[in-house]
Amino acid sequence: MTQDQLTDATPPPPHTSARRLALCLSGTKRGARLARHLTVQQFTEWTGLPYDSDPARAVALVAAELASNAVRHGSLPGRDVRLALRLLPDGHLHIEVTDTRPEHLPAPATSEPGDGTSGRGLLLVQAYADRWGHTVHDAYTKTVWAEVRTGLTPVRERDIHLL
Structure with a gap:
């Protein structure tokens, strides 16, 4: 399957930075x-940045926390859980993970974890993401999302028309 088939979207024109991906994954580790x-x-x-760059590491950490929380608690x-990614024109990667337990909302990130082995994931998300939150769509699903700065220069509308 191609990315376009997975996302039900046509590819954006080459002069824009709008990139999207959405797919379902098993609700397992x-x-x-x-x-x-x-x-x-x-x-x-999408960015051309190397795997070992700081933005790629931040993206990996945030995606891992959101996905593992969805599998563990949601x-x-x-x-399945749904992973959706968007590269935003303002220079952020928007990461969403949707699960099937809307009654299990993420607890506010605190420095006092419940036990010694867990409870720090949302602190990491809070530290590496510029913004994060959750949305309850209906009685069956919720989405936890985060936006991580990529380090790329934001694309302005004016720049798109110049290309």
Whole structure:
């Protein structure tokens, strides 16, 4: 399958920076790991930045936390999670993970984790993302999202018309 088939979208004109990807992954640890790998792969393809750049590492960390939280706290057996990525004109990568447990909202990030082995993920998201939050769409799904600065120069409308 091509990216266009996965996203139900036609590719943007070559002079714009609007890039999108959306796909469903299994609600398992393997699906969460795949979400991280696919996010970094797509990010480096869209931006041309290397895998070991600071923005790519930040994107990997945020995608891993959002996906693992969706699998751990928001996934019902046999249900997928949805990963959506958008490269925004303002120089951010928008990462969304949608799961099937809208009643399990992310707790506010605090420095006091519940136990010694978990509870710090949203602190990391808060530290590496410029903005993050959640949206409950209906009685069946919720989306947790974050926007990570890519380090690229924002594209302005005026610049698009000059190309």
